[in-house]
Amino acid sequence: MSTFDTLGLKPDLMTALKDAGLKTPTPIQTKAIPLALQGQDVLGLAQTGTGKTLAFGLPLVSHLLDAPERPAARTAKSLILAPTRELVNQIADNLRMLTSKTKLRVTTVVGGQSINKQIHQLLKGTDILVATPGRLIDLMDRKAVDLRTVKHLVLDEADQMLDMGFIHALRRIAPKLGTPRQTMLFSATMPKPMEELSRAYLTNPAKVQVSPPGKAADKITQSVHHLAGKAEKAAKLREILSADPDALTLVFARTKHGAEKLMKGLVADGFNAASIHGNKSQGQRDRAIKAFRDGEITVLVATDVAARGIDIPGVAYVINHDLPEVPDSYVHRIGRTARAGREGEAIAFCAPDEADLLRQIEKLMKIEIPVASGTAPKDPVARKPQQRGQGRGKGQGRPAGNAAAKPNGNRRRRNRSRKAA
The missing domain is CATH 3.40.50.300 (P-loop containing nucleotide triphosphate hydrolases)
Structure with a gap:
């Protein structure tokens, strides 16, 4: 059985995992993390509850620790898109656990909260921006955020974003991002539109699948x-x-x-x-x-x-x-x-x-x-x-x-x- 020690993670991340009581990676983490650490685009398919957040969060934080310069005002160094406010908050909580011993800043922007407060938060710039697509576009329209410095993009629960009509938002957001960049797409199912999405936004991705799409957890x-x-x-x-x-x-x-x-x-x-x-x-x-x-x-x-x-x-x-x-x-x-x-x-x-x-x-x-x-x-x-x-x-x-x-x-x-x- 593998442990996080074998995945090549940085000491700060190992300390954060130890403090959280996490010792053994899940199958999706074991397969995806080494590939993402190498800078490859990753297409991850796994059922819910299998640890996808750490599968992209650990390599993302590792890459950011390799580039310690502070983000400029109104910019972000990485972007994570998720379909719901609850999922954005959940991802951010996990990332803040990983970055608690570092100077990396995690910022969330979602609908249903004060956009003026979010504009103020973005003035400082951020290392990791976790957002719902709709609110991010609102902020882009107000020129409150500049995404040209984003070199890491994560699309989490991408199939639900398709179901909820966020593909149109993604088409507006993606051209504003920096290039070249690493893109990681994670999903529990793989409908045909997802295949088209991966071809459009990922470059020679490494496909990681730990269970058939549409399969529930064994327990x-x-x-x-x-x-x-x-x-x-x-x-x-x-x-x-x-x-x-x-x-x-x-x-x-x-x-x-x-x-x-x-x-x-x-x-x-x-x-x-x-x-x-x-x-x-x-x-x-x-x-x-x-x-x-x-x-x-x-x-x-x-x-x-x-x-x-x-x-x-x-x-x-x-x-x-x-x-x-x-x-x-x-x-x-x-x-x-x-x-x-x-x-x-x-x-x-x-x-x-x-x-x-x-x-x-x-x-x-x-x-x-x-x-x-x-x-x-x-x-x-x-x-x-x-x-x-x-x-x-x-x-x-x-x-x-x-x-x-x-x-x-x-x-x-x-x-x-x-x-x-």
Whole structure:
């Protein structure tokens, strides 16, 4: 088994990893870091929860330590683009852990926060700029940031950026960056548009893949409940939550209104719940995630705004109250559990009008999700129900609760998903 000592990292980085209690790299880190340290462009494919942030963060910081000159005002030496505010903050937290013993500066810019404050922060220049594409373009339009000095570009969760329509923003941003530069693109899935993206922005990239695209983490136990409609969903959700009330559970809804209504109903029924979605301010979202991380709340109801922005190892269950319209999103949702080598459980509810969405998900993942209860509509032979506790240790299963392949290219459907978040 390899260790970080064998990857050729600098002493400052080894100290930061030791202080964080990190000794053994994940497979994506083992494969990607040496290539990125050599300056190669990297195309990294790995499921969520496998340590992609450090896979690009460690070599990026290493390169910046080799170029110690301070950045000029309003400039950045490296740029990381991510699709959501939560993911930007998560990446920045990891990078600040790595740079805590150095003079490197990490700056974030996201929507939902004061742009004037961000303009002021950029006046000093920064070594690492972590941004959502939309807010970065706002700052570019105001001439608050000069990207010509960027020599390292990272596109994280690039497939979601495509789903959310950020390709147009990327086409505006990329020509403003410095050349030559190193580009690293990381993703959990590899739809055809991703291949086109990699050809456009990467030069002879080294491809690193540690699991088939669309595959969930091995330690996730999956199941599906076939239900008649919304009323049955509500009852089943409360039944599952009541069976293990202290476990951290992430519940996904399709729309902002639906998430808020679902959360309020759970609170009214005595559950310790909060919600995050696109109608919440950044402060509200940050506070809800912190409370969830700290165990102050045990149920977090979210739209896909949280599918890739929550890195909380303690999430025991992910419940898909509503199946996503984009199959890839299912993989990212359930990737919020079983993180950092832990076990987790993913439970899906499927109403009759969601049967086709379930089929698309199963086609993408090349599996048949075990049935916990009910029968699939128009399915002549009901699949065998999953046994309670299947895939989990004794006493860890929940009563009743244990028991995309081509991506959706429909622009209208992608737009609906983006609006829902």
